[in-house]
Structure formats: structure tokens, C-alpha cells
Amino acid sequence: MTDIVFISVSLLTVGFAILALEARELVYGAVALSISFLGAAALFILLDSIFIAIFQVLVYVGSIAILIVFVIMLVRREKWISIKGGNERTLGIIAAVLLFSTMGYFSLSTSLTSQYPDPSALFNFTEIGSQLINEYSIILQLTGLALAVSIVGALTMAKFENR
Amino acid sequence: MLYLLSVPLLWLNLRIGDLLEPLINYFIVSLALLCVGVYGLIAKRNAIRLLFAVEIIINAAIINFVAFARYYDTPLITGQTFSLFAIALAATEAAVGLAIIVQAFRLNNDIDVLELKRLRG
Numbered sequence: 001m002t003d004i005v006f007i008s009v010s011l012l013t014v015g016f017a018i019l020a021l022e023a024r025e026l027v028y029g030a031v032a033l034s035i036s037f038l039g040a041a042a043l044f045i046l047l048d049s050i051f052i053a054i055f056q057v058l059v060y061v062g063s064i065a066i067l068i069v070f071v072i073m074l075v076r077r078e079k080w081i082s083i084k085g086g087n088e089r090t091l092g093i094i095a096a097v098l099l100f101s102t103m104g105y106f107s108l109s110t111s112l113t114s115q116y117p118d119p120s121a122l123f124n125f126t127e128i129g130s131q132l133i134n135e136y137s138i139i140l141q142l143t144g145l146a147l148a149v150s151i152v153g154a155l156t157m158a159k160f161e162n163r
Numbered sequence: 164m165l166y167l168l169s170v171p172l173l174w175l176n177l178r179i180g181d182l183l184e185p186l187i188n189y190f191i192v193s194l195a196l197l198c199v200g201v202y203g204l205i206a207k208r209n210a211i212r213l214l215f216a217v218e219i220i221i222n223a224a225i226i227n228f229v230a231f232a233r234y235y236d237t238p239l240i241t242g243q244t245f246s247l248f249a250i251a252l253a254a255t256e257a258a259v260g261l262a263i264i265v266q267a268f269r270l271n272n273d274i275d276v277l278e279l280k281r282l283r284g
Binding site: 037059071072093117118143150 | 184185186188189194195196197199201202205207209212219222226229230233236240244246247248251252253258259261262266
């Protein structure tokens with residue numbers, strides 16, 4: 001019953017997320033991470049929220065991935081090749097599988113399995129703007145403040161010299 | 164502009180707003196992304212990879228926001244509004260985290276988080 005488009009998009013998203021963590025070269029990992037973000041944007045389009053998909057592509061693929069690539073270029077290559085994982089790897093796999101199996105098993109017995117959307121209901125994108133201004137204006141201003149503070153902090157840290 | 168974007172999707176017979184999957188499918192995808200992120204946080208020692216894992220976890224949270232808002236009885240736009248805030252805060256977190264990584268590399272000449280002993284409290 002599941003849509004083939006949904007299956008392929010979700011497999012692409014999760015697979016490239018795994019590849020982003022497991023790729024030997026860190027640059028390939030950054031590229032795989034941006035492809036995983038693109039898959040999440042496709043999921044947003046399937047969820048009928050195109051504005052979030054556009055925002056995701058602009059912010060994640062456009063700025064965060066490029067920022068990560070710049071930082072990878074600033075860090076010398078032999079430093080990140082030499083790091084080898086130890087026992088943490090099996091521990092991480094066990095923790096991830098346990099989390100996935102328990103939460104998946106218990107969520108299968110909830111009412112999430114029988115919830116279907118209303119296909120006639122469409123989002124009005126102008127409501128996002130009016131909600132941002134009318135109801136969440138303080139949160140919007142605090143988000144802008146957090147952005148400004150983080151930019152100032154990042155610049156200050158970048159200027160800091162080793163004395 | 165949005166209508167222009169939707170034209171190729173219609174041409175691929177991929178109709179917007181005509182979804183038939185139950186909510187559990189999106190929940191499982193988001194859960195899988197969360198588990199990948201948790202695995203990365205536990206297993207990896209490279210600071211940049213830890214940042215990758217955090218971004219993947221935030222992405223899973225945003226997918227949950229949008230999916231649960233869409234599947235509400237009368238679909239709520241509030242989920243999309245809050246995912247905008249979440250994306251903006253993820254951008255600030257990435258900027259500060261990458262600045263910290265660059266500075267730690269300059270001071271310690273290493274980005275292995277187990278070697279950053281100077282950050283230990």
C-alpha cells in the first residue's frame with residue numbers, strides 16, 4: 001500500500017545519512033549529508049508543505065553544507081584521516097538498534113498506524129507569515145537575536161589568537 | 164512561483180496533497196534518522212562527524228513536526244511555523260559549533276574529541 005515514491009525517498013534519506021557518517025573521506029560525507037537533507041526536503045513536499053521544503057534547501061543545503069565544507073578545508077587532511085573508532089562502534093550500533101526496535105515496536109501498537117490525512121485540506125502559506133507576526137512575534141525576535149549573537153560569537157572566536 | 168514548482172511534480176504523476184500513507188511511515192523514517200544520529204554521536208570521535216550527527220537528529224525532529232501537523236484532524240500550520248524556528252536555530256548551532264571546532268583545531272592541532280583535554284571541566 002505504500003507509495004513507491006515515499007519508499008525510495010525515505011531510503012535515500014536514511015541511506016545517505018548513514019553514508020555521511022561512514023564515508024572514509026570527510027568531504028564525501030559532507031556531500032552525502034547534503035543529499036540526505038535534499039531527501040528530507042522531498043519528504044516535506046510529500047507532506048504538502050512546500051515552503052518548508054524550499055526553506056530546507058536554502059538553509060541546509062545552501063548554507064550549512066557549504067559551511068561544513070569550508071571548515072573541512074580549514075582542518076588539515078591527515079588529522080581527520082587518522083582517527084579510528086574503537087569499541088564505541090559496536091556500542092553505538094547496539095544502542096541504535098535497541099532504540100529503533102523498542103520505539104518501533106511500541107509505536108506499531110498505537111493509533112499512529114490508522115491515522116490518514118485529509119486529502120482535501122490544503123495549507124495556506126500566507127498563514128505562516130501571519131502566525132509569525134501575530135502569535136509568535138516574540139519568538140521570532142528571539143530567534144533573530146540568537147542568530148545575531150551566534151554570528152558575533154563565531155566571529156569573535158575566529159579572531160581569537162593563541163597567546 | 165510555488166505553482167511553477169509544482170508543475171514537474173504533476174508531470175511525474177506525483178500529486179501534492181494526495182498522500183495515502185499512514186502517519187506511522189513518516190514516524191518510522193524519522194525514528195530511523197534519530198537512530199542513525201545516536202549511533203554517530205556514540206561511535207564517532209571526529210568533531211565534524213559529531214556535528215553531522217546532531218544535524219541529522221535535528222532533521223528528524225523537523226520531519227516529525229511537519230508530519231504530525233499535517234496529519235492532525237484539521238491540519239495545523241503551526242507545525243510548519245515551528246519547523247522554521249527549528250531550522251533557523253539549527254543554522255546558529257552549526258555556525259557556533261564549526262567556529263568552536265576551528266578554534267579547537269588551532270589550539271590543540273587535533274579534532275579528535277578524546278584528545279581535546281583542555282576542554283575538560
